[in-house]
Amino acid sequence: MRGRALLILAAAAATLFGCSPGQKKTEIALQRFFGECGAVYGQTVDLAKAEGECGIVTALINKFNAENPDIHVEVNIVAWPGYTQLASQMAAKDPPDLVTMHQGVISDYSSRGLLEPMEPILRHAGIDPAGFTAASRLGVTKGGTIYGLPWDTIGGLFHVNTKLFAQAGLMKGGKPVFPNSPEELLAQARQFKAATGKPYFVQSQLNDAATHVRNLYTYLIAQDATIFPDPKHIQLQTAEARRVLALFKQLNAEGLSTVNQDNPAAIATFLNGGGGVFPTGTWMIGGFDQEAQTPGRPLYQSYAVFPYPRLWGHAASFVDGHSWVMPKRKRTPEQRAAIVRLLAFMAAHNFDWSRTGHIPASQAVVDSAEFKALPHRGDIAPLAQIGRPLPGYVRRQGAIEGLLGEDLGAAVTGQKPIDQALADAERRVDELLEQTD
Amino acid sequence: MSAATARGRWAGFAFVGPFLFFYVTLLIYPLFRGILISFQRADLFGGGRWVGIGNYSRLVADPIFHQALMNTFKLTLMIVPALTLIALALALALNSSSRTAGLFRGLFFAPSVLSVTIVTLIWRFILTPDAGLVALGARAVGAEPIPFLSDPNLTIPALAITTIWWSLGLPMMLFLAGLQQIPGDIYEAAALDGAGRWTTLRRVTLPSLRRTVILVIMLQTAAQLQLFGQAQLLTAGGPSGSSRPVVLLIYEIAFGRWELGYAASAAEVLFVLILAVTFVQYWTAGRAEER
Amino acid sequence: MRARVSPLAWIAVALGAAIVVAPLLWTVLLSLKANSELMRDSGTAFSAPYTLENYHSILNGNMVFRWLLNSVIVSTGTTLGVLALCSLAGYGFARLEFPFRRTLFVFVLLGLAIPEQAVILPQHRLFADLGLHNSYPGLILPGLAGPFGVFFMTQYFRGIPRDLDEAAMLDGASRLTTFWKVLLPLTMPAQATLGVFTFLASWNSYWWPLISATRGNMFTLTVGLASAQMNYAQTSGLGFLMAQAVFASIPIFIVYILFQKHIVRAMSGAAVR
Structure with a gap:
């Protein structure tokens, strides 16, 4: 019995490793x-x-x-x-x-x-x-x-459901109306929710560090805040960072954004017309545009996409590639x-x-x-x-994103006070950077 | 062994040698090398510098490690008692040679043959708030879906439920085997004494299963303290680390942050902890036996 | 024992069984739906139309076959290796007299207390130094070092009456012949038990293959499906993923159903020890 099993194994191994001669x-x-x-x-x-x-x-x-x-x-x-x-x-x-x-x-x-x-x-x-x-x-x-x-430059964009925006009175001359300040964003989001009964934002906030980090970096860069003063430190306990988190926390608290969604869930919600704006990357344009061209789909002829609007400082976007x-x-x-x-x-x-x-x-x-x-x-x-990457000297950007995402996520969903989240994040990132030599 | 010659005296090594070779090179040597690495600031890509107890003092001060330890304890406390009780109850109910009982035994054991990947895949689409079976059920009766995978208070229960579903089979089988060991005449004696079903269970069955109960608890405790795959695949340890057990943290530190030395020190702490818990359980069980 | 189980208990058991089976049925249902439908609403899984398109996609060239083969090779290799090493060592420890036998046996028993997580990082480094990652030996070898099998086989050999091998030795058989011809056949039940245990453990092991097999063509099923799972957002969809899961579970379920008796006996064997 065992002999036979071995033979079969050997035959399997031969087909796996064997390469026909002459094929170079x-x-x-x-x-x-x-x-x-x-x-x-x-x-x-x-x-x-x-x-x-x-x-x-x-x-x-x-x-x-x-x-x-x-x-x-x-x-x-x-x-x-x-x-x-x-x-x-x-x-x-x-x-x-x-x-x-x-x-x-x-x-x-x-x-x-x-x-x-x-x-x-x-x-x-x-x-x-x-x-x-x-x-x-x-x-x-x-x-x-x-x-x-x-190969490319990638960044966050506001993907918009223009049908819902029109319903909320947020279309002008065929283009979506975007806010120009945090107060305007809240006002428009409330107006949107009152008119459509749906959240203004569809966000992938669950186990998705990229979402939180993109929001923060983008609006810190917009305010010309220094994020990494030197290769060993991050600087997060600043008025600029608190401002950004407070805004996203309030959006969550008022039900102006989806909260309990991971990336697939958020995609599905946006495709089903479950909200006005899906802030996510350039990589979704192709898929969403295809939906926008398919009759019968909730996004049919109601899709537009723009860079993150200016809320503070100047127009900016955190990009990578x-x-x-x-x-x-x-x-x-x-x-x-x-x-x-x-x-x-x-x-x-x-x-x-x-x-x-x-x-x-x-x-x-x-x-x-x-x-x-x-x-x-x-x-x-x-x-x-308007796209800006992080300074070239910043190492461990992926790991930093993971660490930041946890604390930022906890802050905007109200699981942790903002100040504590920023302090924790800063300490953890500094500790990580300390280990780089 | 009177005929043992000098050559014969050493012949035993030919039999135990092959295993000992693998045992020493692949288990004992790594164990000690791990201890060494835990005292170094070592990089995943090689090299290392002696830092004494540096990594350990970092662990003591690291709130993320504390959180992971607490999560690990919570998971173990949530899983082991429930798993033991449910498995025991099932074994008591299914301890018969009828076809139906056999069918049920097969059903309850079935999830155990699945790999952790498939288990978490299945449970992800049961628990996920937007497309999961539980959410569909909740919505069907007009309730809000329960955010099992995003509420920091619910992620550990979610991992516990998944794990219990997955690992019910082995303890149930162990209890069934234990039940088979109980001699029938004890029951006959009990019946002659006019003992009721409940009394028989309390006085005869459960005491006879003591050793099996201890075995199950010890095996499961050691296993759950090392829970890894479910957390990695189902919640990725989130949100904000609320469901990250120690082993997942070790994996992240080593392969995400490349700090091999620090990861090794966390692994040694967990190792000592598992040894201690197992020892305490063994010792308590032994003392109880004496009485 | 003839258990009399009350109807109430049967209802509880049936309910429990339903809870255990529901996730499996849900998975099968999802695997039979078109991905585009599921993307919009997974609730459509409860109603027609159903389709075999996802399974068709798997058959149309998919890594799952390769992963399946890898899993079979690794689990079979590990099982055969463990059986060979542990039978030899078990016989040695149970029957032969040699210097340091007791000490060595205790030394091996101590290994029962070493959990995987305490050795896996140095193992990874060791295998890197030896250039063994992404290879079948790399996946099989760590499974051979566990002491449980030695302990188990030693106990089993001890349970076999000594008269048998003494008779054989008197007939002039060498130790090897005695071991091979007389004792080994008697240990078949123990071999089956240990084999089933080892095979299942190896088939389902996750952490080591995750860090050792990092090339798609060396993935085992467990690791391959994990990568597909984490990739699913941007890929072929929920139904396809579930079809992969069902497809990958079929072989182990067949093994389970075929060997159910052995598995039950294996569990009993573990408890008796």
Whole structure:
């Protein structure tokens, strides 16, 4: 019995490890987030047929594999953002060849010498960093060295249900009316709720640090508040920060925002016309716009999207971006050549990627007619000018976001007094930064 | 073993050696290396600098660690007694050879063969306030959905319910096995004495199950003090850490914050705690036995 | 014992069973619905139309097959390894006389008190140094170090009358032959018990594969489904996710139903010890 089991095992192992001779493909391992959608897009190579981040990136890699029969890109999909996994891979000295990385995260890895400087590779791929948008170039440059191929600029936007806005009397000349101060925001939100019976905001507040952090950073930058005075400290116990949290806390307390929703729940609520404004990222534009074009759906012909309105100080937006980075590891010259080809391919298809809703990393694409012809892009274009990343010296941005999200979430939902939440958050972040050397 | 030659004397090592090799390299060595790392400021990517009890004094002052410890205790206290009582009640009710009893035993054990991933996936879409089964039920009767996964007072109960549902099978089977061990003549004697069903249960059945009860409590306590997957997948420890047990914190510190030394020190504290709790339980049980 | 159970108790049991089964049924219902419908309202799961589209998507090339195979290889490998190591060691400790035998046995018993969390971080570093992550040995080896099986098999060997092996030895059989031909066949019930335990534990283990298998093609089912779960917002939808869960549960449920008797006996065996 056992002998037979072993035989079966051996046969299984042979099919797993065995590669038919004569088939000499260069394998490169690519690791990305953006989700898994092989069931829908597994065979798609026509980029026009792909929608959304997952669909487009899947189709892009399918297309690359199809056009480069001598290369096989092995894709590993990690749960967003995938950095715990990447950290354990690096600790195991077995990182992938190419990884999606938020530009804000690069400095963690580059400062420890875990990433390859990319200038020579970009040069081989025929990519000129001078062609990147200013935000993108800033995003991937750490201490004067470029560590990634920037792919886009991402940021928070106000996604609006214009049908409900009209019902609340908040449309003017076909455009939504946005507040210009916290008082106006509260007044409009109350007016909205009175007219529609629905909350003004649909927010993903549950286990979603990004929501809380985006709100805070954006309005701190708007007030010209210094968030990170130096690489070792965050500064949160300020009047500026209290102001921002007090506003979002009051919105929650008055029922002007959904509270108990995680990201999927908030998406579903917005799609079902459950509220006026969904503050979430550029990545949702494609999906929402598709709904807006489908007759019968609650969002049909009632969707618009704009940057966060000015409430204090000046118009501003906290932005980040996606990039492709190369962890340091042993590679054959063939693998390097394959990576160069893949990067060139990715850069050449920057427009296709911008159909996700993100602002492209290539200035030429931003200026192109085909980009401007995409829906809503005129309205969100200002993001490219008002967008600001965190200072390049700030390390552990991902972990900081996680820590901040907990305390900020507790503050705006009333589980913790604002002052205590800010003090706790500040202490925890400082403690974390203290550990970086 | 009179015929044991010098060679024979050592032959035993050939049998126990292979296991001892794995045991020492993969369990004992890591145990001690972990203790060493806990005294270092060590990075996930290698290296380390001796900091003495630095990590431990940080733990003592770290409110997040305190919160995680409290969460772990709460979870254990919520899960272990309930699990033991429900499993015992089920075992008493299902201890018969009838087909129906067998079917029910199979049903109650079934969730135990599922992996934690599937269990949390299922329960997420039972408890989630917007699309979950509980919320649908609440809405159907006009009630507000209960925010099981977002109210800091409800996340730990949510984890407890999920865990009880998942792990009912093993203690129930242990109790059933314990019941099978009770000799039938004790019951006959009890019946002859005219003891009622309730008296028999209290005087005969439960005392005979003492050892099994202790075994179940000890096994479950040690297991629940190490609860990890449910919290990571169902609530991610949130909101604001209200459902984050120690092991999840260890994982986050090591792989999210890369502070291997600090994570190791938290792991050692938990290790000592588990040892202490197990020892106290064993000792209390032993003393009770003597009386 | 012939338990007389009151009707009230039966009602309670039936109610309990309903509570235990409802989540499973809900999962199956969700898996049979179109994702677009569920996105708008999961309550539609209670009414037609139902569809097999999600299962169809799985069959259309999905990592789940690979993960399933990995789980089978890892769990089978671990089980065979544990049975081999523990049978040898159990026989050694129970039957052979050698220097430090008692000390070593106590040394092994102490290991019962070491929880996974106390060793997993250094294990991760050790396996990194050895370059064993993202490999089958990397997933199997940590499962071989647990002392429970040795303890269990030693107790079982001790329960076998010594006359048997002494008779064999008198016939001129070597220790190995005695072990292999005479005693091992007698331990089959214990092997089955230990095997079932080990297989289930390995099949469901989560933390080690989570940090050791970080490449999609080396994921076990547990880890693979976890990544799909955390990804679901941006991906294929609730129905598909549930279909994956159902699909992934089927093999272990089949094993469970086939081996139900063994599992029950395994549990009894654990209690008797």
